[in-house]
């Protein structure tokens with residue numbers, strides 16, 4: 001399946017308030033959203049985690065990729081074909097306490113309180129046909145972590161929640177070790193000119209443990225993965 005037709009791209013851009021996502025609504029350009037969708041199609045995540053989103057831009061781009069994948073994992077690779085490990089539904093955990101700049105919530109990070117009402121949130125996912133894939137946790141990432149079962153791993157993570165230096169460092173330290181062997185994390189707002197704390201936290205990542213790459217586009221989007229990860233369990237036909 002392929003969802004990114006002109007109508008869905010227009011609807012995402014016009015409705016989800018992508019803030020500093022290198023997008024352009026007039027040009028129908030999803031910017032970083034294209035990466036969120038594209039990486040989801042390539043990695044075929046079983047479980048993804050998005051921390052923080054104003055009105056769902058990143059969540060919907062990943063969830064549409066999950067829906068289009070029609071399953072998850074890679075079991076076998078050939079020159080012109082990639083086989084799924086499972087036809088079961090992949091799931092995205094979306095963590096956002098619904099802080100609001102207008103309410104003056106501490107640490108609002110320019111949130112708009114959009115995730116206040118459970119029904120509005122459910123209807124929002126349904127509007128984009130991704131309601132089977134997204135589970136919203138109206139919590140901070142700290143509380144979400146406390147309730148997360150041991151041993152859970154994520155194939156895709158987007159860190160875009162609490163942008164304070166402590167907040168980003170917490171999300172890195174708590175969730176990057178939970179990347180699966182084939183997992184990739186995106187971290188938003190890690191350009192040195194962004195005043196929050198992303199750049200410092202990004203620079204402090206231990207390069208013995210993580211490989212990282214920062215796209216030189218304001219406000220900075222980094223790709224991070226655990227070093228020494230493997231592709232165990234995948235058969236490959238190299239003919």
Ligand SMILES: C[S@@+](CC[C@H](N)C(=O)[O-])C[C@H]1O[C@@H](n2cnc3c(N)ncnc32)[C@H](O)[C@@H]1O
Pocket residue numbers: 017018019020021051052053054055056057058095096097098099100107108109110111112139140141142160161162163167188
């Ligand atoms: C406004 S978003 C960033 C905008 C994003 N670049 C976009 O385009 O959607 C930041 C979000 O982080 C959330 N947030 C703040 N602190 C958080 C925390 N500790 N854990 C999870 N989310 C948090 C806020 O509620 C807000 O919705």
